[in-house]
Amino acid sequence: MASTALIIGATGGFGGEMALALRNHGWQVRAMHRKPRAAARQFADMSFIDWVKGDAMNAADVKAAAVNAEIVVHAVNPPGYRNWGGTVVPMIDNTIAAAKATGARIVFPGTVYNFGPDAFPLLGEASPQNPKTRKGALRVEMERRLRAASEEGVKVLILRAGDFFGGPNTGNNWFAQGLVKPGKRLRSVAYPGPHHVGHAWAYLPDMAETAARLLARADDLGAFEAFHFGGHWLEQGIEMADVIRTVARRSDAPVKKLPWFALTLLSPFVETFREMREMRYLWKKPVRLDNAKLVAFLGHEPHTPLDIxxxxxxxxxxCIDAEQRAENPHAADAALMKGTI
Incomplete structure (x- = not known):
């Protein structure tokens, strides 16, 4: 029988792409959701998922959902950044407890929030984690608990990456919340940082495929493994705005500065703006992830061309018609790249 993977947070960007990647690698996919029937209707095109009822804040629910699972993908985040401080640590504790009880490996998508300016500009897996923000401190604490759990017999795989984009859900990411306006035709692009400062982006389908390939070599992984996903490194960060305009056939669309001043004024009232403002430091300096360990282990990092x-x-x-995407001449190359290692 195929191995079973439990995904907590399957309706989010990384969780949804992990479901697809694992299915393509022969896994049976189970997903926990507070309203499983509603989730099954919303994601009807992913009918291969076995939806089970449960709340990530309830330890008994997570433990029950993880029975007979070989991995637990912990991809859950509070929607709209709400109450991060009160939810993310209890949720990771519940996942750890479930993994201890069932023997499952935890798969955790990491970010660059763990790191402060002392680790810039090139981040390795062992770079010092001295965050300057509240969210970064929470990320460090989550990883600390995962490492401690690995010393008690829980297997852990962390894949850290730059800013997410892509996936079946807009989620909490800069591309959808800062650069463009979901559901509206492209008229302009907002850019959060200086145009010349490099920036790292992680296309979620590529990141999920990478995680699935790492799991395919589970016997070669240690009890605690962390890898950095290089993704799309743009030496001139503004290149992302240029590609957006080119793909949308709106080369005349203006590139505007993100209104940081307005975000600052509204941050006491809008939690999403408050959390976005806290991450401004990551746009002021180049922050790149060193994927040498990953490439040495896999031989290749899955990589879809940026325009695709x-x-x-x-x-x-x-923001564009599906036909515009389909007409891109690199589509065949992207499909081929997915199948190579």
């Missing part, structure tokens, strides 16, 4: 990745994302967000 952006076109697919814009189409999913309703």
């Amino acid at each position: 990745a952006v076109g697919t994302t814009l189409a999913a967000l309703g």
Whole structure:
């Protein structure tokens, strides 16, 4: 029988792409959701998922959902950044407890929030984690608990990456919340940082495929493994805005500065703006992830050409027609790249 993977957070960007990647690698996929019937209707095109009822804040629910699972993908986040401080640590504790009880490996998508300026500009897996923000401190604490759990017999795989984009859900990501307006035709692009400062982007389908390939070599993984996913490194960060305009056939669309001043004024009243403002430091300096360990282990990092990745994302967000994405001449190359290692 195929191995079973439990995904907590399957309706989010990384969780949804992990479901697809694991299915393609022969896994049976189970997903926990507070309203499983509603989730099954919303994601009817992913009928291969076995939806089970449960709440990530309830330890008994997580433990029950993880029975007979070989991995637990912990991809859950509070929607709209609400109450991060009160939810993310209890949720990771519940996943750890379930993994201890069932013997499952935890798969955790990491970010660059763990790191402060002392680790810039090139981040390795062992770079010092001295965050300067509240959210970064929470990320460090989550990883600390995962490492401690690995010393008690829980297997852990962390894949850290830059800013997410792509996937079946807009989620909490800069591409959808800062650069474009989901559901609206592209008229302009907002850019959060200086145009010349490099920036790292992680296309979620590529990141999920990478995690699935790492799991395919589970016997070669240690009890606690962390890998950095290089993704799309743009030496001139503004290149992302240029590609967005090109794919949308709106080369005349203005590139505007993100209104940081307005975000600052509204942050006491809008939690999403408050959390976005806290991450401004990551746009002021180049922050790149060193994927040498990953490439040495896999031989290759799955990589969709940027124009294909952006076109697919814009189409999913309703910013362009699907036909515009399909007409891109690199589509065949992207499909081929998915199948190589």
